[in-house]
Amino acid sequence: MLQAGPAESVLGTRRGKAVLALLLAIGFLDFVDASVVNVALPSIRRDLGFSVQGLQWVLSAYLVTYGGFMLLGGRLADLVGRRRLVVAGTVVFFVSSISGGAAQNPGTLVGSRLAQGVGAAMMLPAALSILTTTFSNPVDRAKALGAWGALGGLASAVGVLLGGVLSDLLNWRWVFFVNPPVCLIVLFAIFKLLQVDPPRQRGRLxxxxxxxxxxxxxxxxxxxxxxxxxxxxxxxxxxxxxxxxxxxxxxxxxxxxxxxxLFPFSIFRIKGLGEADLTMVVAMAGFYSMFFFLTLYLQNVLGFSPLKAGLVYVPATFGVAFTAGLGSKLVSRTGTRPLIVLGAFLGAAGIFWLSFIPVHGTWLGNVLAPLELMALGLGFVFFAVTTAAQAGVPEDQAGLAAAMINTSMWLGGALGIAIFSAIASSRTQHRLAAGASPASALTSGLQVALLAAAIFLAVAGLIAFRSRNATAADMLPPEAEPDGTVLETVDV
Incomplete structure (x- = not known):
């Protein structure tokens, strides 16, 4: 079956740029809230009386519902309308952010975080699928996904920085109260910029x-x-x-x-989709947990304040943005595979270097260079894996494909923290039993956890060797039959 040539550039128009900025703002809200509470946890525990065990749920509650509802959110975006779902998710996120900031007890805060995760699971796959269907021109899509990749990598670092700034200069409640004004701006822009959804598909859910x-x-x-x-x-x-x-x-x-x-398994006929999702799970297990363990080291071993710990990540944000942007320019020449492999091994090298952090370390001598090396790898991986996972996806399954790659990302993050925390805790307890000081024992545990994270990144690079090398030609979505069967296409 013949397919028309590349569509005209949408990103070259003023409206196209505004739409991309809106979608990035939606993604930024969701990505940042996964990590923004990290450095605020000690203040939250003190003010609301959390137990040590219960405190983890301020972080984990968001991940549970975010990951748990993501596939449903992505498929609903395809079935009931992407704009409808992103509006509904933004409203849920708005309300839950207010209730979280106003929480007077642990139950209310954890419940608010659970609701935030549900809202984000509605917003994110809908926004990413709007991006891939709006910017169908291959050059446009590469640039848009490059910006999305930079955003995803930046958010982990910016979230920690923003949490530190708000917690130190104001108080932890502003970690939540900063969201509602942004949600209102987003909602206004959605109604102004995004096209109205077509009538809902007939047939029961x-x-x-x-x-x-x-x-x-x-x-x-x-x-x-x-x-x-x-x-x-x-x-x-x-x-x-x-x-x-x-x-x-x-x-x-x-x-x-x-x-x-709800889930048409014909989507797995799209070449390279499964490998991209698996690569994301393994890679994010390493990257996401690195931020968690390094923050523990900065605050609990080196004694950094929340603000100072957040500022440590500023240089890394530039590294992520640089390689994500560079990747969007290189992908038309190299395809996605070399970028994923290079990024995974750069990330592995940086985290391996971090695994040598000493008890009496310094930011300049022991953290800056390896963290920047890791950031360069993160930018390549996040952009290229997301691009590979969206290549060749028919428009009627764009929401599902977006949900799958985002589910892979957060499932990998949760899995990495769970596995490596157990490794770190075991090592720390062993060292304490042997008579080591608390700082020395904790550092030893963090070193082993970071080493394991580096190994996961290296494995992600090996998986990528077997992945599809998606090129600019693969950016064009194929036509699909009503039953979801993807038709082969040739360019003319």
Whole structure:
């Protein structure tokens, strides 16, 4: 079947640039809120009386619902309308941010974080699918995804910085109160800039499939988050993993027999999609956990204030932005595979270097250079993997593909922290039992955890060697039959 040549440039217009800025603002809200509370945790614990064990849920609650509802959110974007879903998600995010900032007890704050995760799971896949369907010209899409890749990498560092600034100069509540004004601006821009969704697709929603996949993902992420405390070999952890697996199998069997499935498995016929998602899981396990462990080192070993710990990440933001932007220019010549491989090994080298952090270290002597090397790798990986995961996806499945790559990202982050925290804790306890000082024991645990994170990045690079090398020609979405079957296309 013949396909027309590349579409005209949308990004070259004033409206196109404004649409991209809006989508980046939506993504920034969601990405940043995963890490912005990190350095505010001690203040939150003191003010609201959290237990040590309960405090982790200020972080984890967001990840559980974010990852648990992401696939459902992405598919709903395809079925009921992307603008509708991003509006609904922004409203949920607005309300939950206000309730989080005003929380007077641990339960209200954790509940607000759970709701924030649901809102983000509605907003993010809808925004990314709007990006890939709006900027269909290959050059436009490469530039837009380059900006999205820079944003995703920047957000982890900016979130820690922003949390430190707000916590030190104001108080921890402003970590939440900063969101509502941005949400109002976003909502105004959505109605001003984004096209009205077409009429909803006829046919009933696959409710059973939605319940099965969402329950499975919630149970999976919850089990992973709880595993460091409960133990990986505990009956609760094993039971949770087995239960999540059984629900996913039941979901797959049910979907295969459904005439209008929530999750059309024909999407896996798109070459390279599965490899891109797997690469993201493994890579983000290393990258995301690095920020967590390095922040612990800066505050608990070197004694940095929240603001000072946040400022440490400023140079890294420039490194991420540089390589994500460079990748958007190189991808038309090299394809995505070399960029992923290079980025993964740069990231592995930087985190491996960080694994030598000493007890009496300094930012300039032990953190700056390896952190910058890691940031260069993060920019390449985030851009190139996201691009590979969106290449060749038909428009009617763009939301699902966006949800899959974002689910992979946050599942990888949760998995990395869970696994490496257990490694760090075991090493720290062993060193304390041997008579080491608390600072020395904690540093030793962090060193081992960072080494494991570096190994994961190297494995991601090896996986990428086997991945599809998506090029500019693959940026054009193929046509699809009503049943979701992708048709082969040739350029004319």
């Amino acid at each position: 696959d409710v059973v499939g939605a319940v099965l996949v969402t329950t499975a993902m919630l149970l999976l992420v919850y089990t992973i988050v709880e595993a460091p405390d409960k133990g990986w070999g505990s009956g609760r952890t094993v039971g949770g993993l087995v239960g999540a697996g059984a629900l996913l199998v039941a979901f797959a069997v049910y979907e295969a027999r459904h005439s209008q499935p």
